[in-house]
Amino acid sequence: MKKWFISSALTLGLLASLPLAASANSYTIVKGDTLWSIGERYSVSVLDLQKTNDIEGSLIYPGQVLTLPTAVSAEERDLLSRLVHAEAKGEPYEGKVAVATVVLNRVNSSQFPNTIKEVINQSNAFTPVQNGSINKPADQEAKKAVDEAITFGGQGNGSLFFYNPDTATSDWIFSREVITKIGNHNFAK
Incomplete structure (x- = not known):
């Protein structure tokens, strides 16, 4: 019984000394971390990290504990990557990030x-959903663009729509700013 008590006390002591990063909803900053790197690692936007933790600017310090906002799931990330791949194939990388940002x-x-x-x-809403091309796997560039859009989230120009003016047929879309x-x-509002 005495051995069990000592063993339990040691285990509890070890657990108490672990960084709070072990919690699914928090992260303890280590040297070299930035809000951007944390956002990328946990699939959350820098703005959401700042807002959730009442941080103005980008100053963080080792040992500081951040509450992590809700992350984008792997399933959502895959779906968004496939949409970006289908919608923006042949477009520049910046355009792929912008398509993900619209979503x-x-x-x-x-x-x-x-x-x-x-x-x-x-x-x-999206042609690839209608024609089934969203079911094709995303390439690495589309995945990278989605990661960047998620981390960058909320810092764009607020675009809610995108279209190719040479192929669009809706008069309504041309009325958007x-x-x-x-x-x-x-890319338009």
Whole structure:
């Protein structure tokens, strides 16, 4: 009994000395960390990290414990990567990041559904969903663009739409305010 008590006390002591990063909802900063690297590692945006932890700017320090906001799931990341691959094949990398950002901006907008899956599968929202090309695997560049968009989330120009002005047929889309043009796509509010 005495051995069990000593063993249990040692185990509890070891557990108490572990960094708080062991918690699924927190992370203890170590030397060399940045908000960007933490965001990439945990699939959360820098802005969400700042907002959740009441941080202004980018100053963090080793030993500081951050609360991690809700991350994008592996399933959502894969779906978004496949959409980016299908929608922006042949477009510059920056355009791929912007396409992913449009989806994330829609999730954060009250005008659209609240999840990546619901936004992507919204009726008539994305041609690759309609024609089935979303079912093809994403390439590495699309995956990287999605990772960057997730980490960068909330820091873009608020684009909610994108279209190719040479092939678009909807008069409605031409009424949207164009924020930027990247490759063959216009990005609009």
